[in-house]
Amino acid sequence: GQQVMQIPQYQHVQxxxxxxxxxxxxxTLSNIQWYKQRPGGxxxxxxxxxxxxxxxxxxxxxxxxxxxxxxxxxxxxATQTTDVGTYFCAAGTSYGKLTFGQGTILTVHP
Amino acid sequence: DGGITxxxxxxxxxxxxNVTLSCEQNLNHDAMYWYRQDPGQGLRLIYYSQxxxxxxxxxxxxxxxxxxxxxxxxxxxxxxxxKNPTAFYLCASSAGQxxxxxxxxxxxxxxxx
Numbered sequence: 001g002q003q004v005m006q007i008p009q010y011q012h013v014q015x016x017x018x019x020x021x022x023x024x025x026x027x028t029l030s031n032i033q034w035y036k037q038r039p040g041g042x043x044x045x046x047x048x049x050x051x052x053x054x055x056x057x058x059x060x061x062x063x064x065x066x067x068x069x070x071x072x073x074x075x076x077x078a079t080q081t082t083d084v085g086t087y088f089c090a091a092g093t094s095y096g097k098l099t100f101g102q103g104t105i106l107t108v109h110p
Numbered sequence: 111d112g113g114i115t116x117x118x119x120x121x122x123x124x125x126x127x128n129v130t131l132s133c134e135q136n137l138n139h140d141a142m143y144w145y146r147q148d149p150g151q152g153l154r155l156i157y158y159s160q161x162x163x164x165x166x167x168x169x170x171x172x173x174x175x176x177x178x179x180x181x182x183x184x185x186x187x188x189x190x191x192x193k194n195p196t197a198f199y200l201c202a203s204s205a206g207q208x209x210x211x212x213x214x215x216x217x218x219x220x221x222x223x
Contacts, residue, residue, distance in 0.1 A: 048209060048211060092209050097168075098212060103152045
């Protein structure tokens, strides 16, 4: 089945530093979604990317979809303690099924 | 207040017992999903249903069963055949087939001893 690799598995940053997580697939993706899961919580949808080369921004978060639609990234500028959690990418299919990456656990030291 | 509810939040069972996890949504969503989350492994799809009275196996369906008799409900049974049932189980729903965001419930943490 479809596999999505996400790196790094862990990232520790000082508050104010930037953070990036990467998602890679060996096959072309129809779309990619990003979710955030706070410690002890459940995943919450952040954004969906559909078009080749698409870039979307949400305040300090920047999401990119690669030109070949095989990779994606999430970049957080100037992290805050509220950014703590696990960030997942999820590759979508045309019939609604999602394949999740392993997630990147972000810790932010004040 | 629209959303997905899962109950209970914590569940403890003895090995060899079947257990059913509840998932209810009032979002009028057609599609519903069950995931299992283990540390360091992300979310793995157990079963999904795109319409009432129909469901498909996901990537790790062995030892699990589901039903979808009502649009609002998608219960998951963890059977005694599941070799490592202790995990965090998440239910989700989406508006339908295609590229829709998924809404997750709060999860049930199942511990089997």
